Amino acid sequence: MTDTSWSLPDDGEAVRDALVSWYEDDHRSFPWRETDDPYAILVSEVMSQQTQLGRVVTAWEAFLDRWPSAEALAEADRSDVVGFWTSHSLGYNNRAKYLHESAKQVTTEYDGEFPKTPEELQNLQGVGPYTANAVASFAFNNGNAVVDTNVKRVLYRAFDIPDDDTAFEEAAAALMPDGESRVWNNAIMELGGVACKKTPSCDAAGCPWREWCHAYEIGDFTAPDVPTQPKFDGSRRQFRGRVISILKEYDELPLSKLGPRVRVDYGGEYGEGWLRELCSDLAEDGLVELESERSDEGKNWVVRLRQ
CATH class of the missing domain: 1.10.10.10 (Winged helix-like DNA-binding domain superfamily/Winged helix DNA-binding domain)
Structure with a gap:
């Protein structure tokens, strides 16, 4: 049963403005944040699912150099795509297979035009709710609130949201300003990745939510358990x-x-x-x-x- 006892700060506009301003003033630079090409963003999202972002940059750039569009990827030999995935240690090879198949879908079923909504994007092979939402947000500014492990950690600590998926989704949706999914989802994930990590850096990172944060107030930075990536060597x-x-x-x-x-x-x-x-x-x-x-x-x- 969903816990409905939680609530967000009354001054929601100030909370939103503080986060967006913090993000726009300074944030980590990743090349996929500089484009609204849905294909390039989809590639970055799939690669990032099992790989540290620093390593993804090199692989992402090399992948797009070799297959710069969905059409180019669709025409590629699948074994070449899987071979690339393996040589760059990008995790499960299934992800390469699904990415290749989704490129074929875009070219054959959508006439080369990417679907634009989270619901439509989930029709692509291997694209689940989170990835669909991310692509819709970052490519088309047309997504819902993204909820990943970083976002859950932020919401749990800052606003005492219970460890419940429905509660996290509802709180994230209530916080996100209408029509601003691109900047908002980037900003709240950045907050979780930079300031509100497992070991938080509230003051050092200048967390914009300190004045509202429940964990900062009481000094208890407990957060939901976050699954760790299994050891790769010998796996x-x-x-x-x-x-x-x-x-x-x-x-x-x-x-x-x-x-x-x-x-x-x-x-x-x-x-x-x-x-x-x-x-x-x-x-x-x-x-x-x-x-x-x-x-x-x-x-x-x-x-x-x-x-």
């Missing part, structure tokens, strides 16, 4: 990426030859059964083909990139 994500990278070079390999290239300790617990399961997952994601072939030695499994 399933890392080995999935290695499989794709190796197949980019060899096109196809039997598991017996692929395994030692994927991990140096291949065998035993991490033998054929482990690798076949890993490749089966990639096959279900549409990234590879896994087939069994009969020979004099018996059944052999062969894996190849899906074209």
Whole structure:
């Protein structure tokens, strides 16, 4: 049941003006904040889901140099897109696949014109409510209030909003000024990323909400738990990426030859059964083909990139 006991400050206009002024006076510079191209913004949002923003800048610029438009990406070979994703350590390769498919949708289903509302944008492959809202906001100034982990932390601390998704969404919507989703969503996410981090920097960052902030008043900066990114080294994500990278070079390999290239300790617990399961997952994601072939030695499994 949603907790409805919370309330926002009465002087809402002053709260809004303080945040927007703080953001416009000084904020981190990211290249996707300098464009309203929905394609470029979608790429930045997808990349940012699992990667630190500092590393995203280099990958984002390289990606747009190679595929500068939705049309260019739609015409690309999917294995090239996935290979780029892997080489830049951008997280799950599924995101590259969905981005490629969404570019095809824009060119074939929308005649090259991006949909403009959060609802329409969710028709694109792999675009959920948060990403759709972000693209609608930053490209078209036509979004709703964005609620990510940073925004939740800000609302929880500043206005004592309960740790409840519906409450966070309602509070964020009530705060956002009409018709200003672009600057507002940038500003409140910046506040969470710069001043109201897990360890806050209220005074050092000049937080514009100190006079209204409940946590600042009582000195208790408790916040909802924020899931941490699983360690990448030795993770399933890392080995999935290695499989794709190796197949980019060899096109196809039997598991017996692929395994030692994927991990140096291949065998035993991490033998054929482990690798076949890993490749089966990639096959279900549409990234590879896994087939069994009969020979004099018996059944052999062969894996190849899906074209």
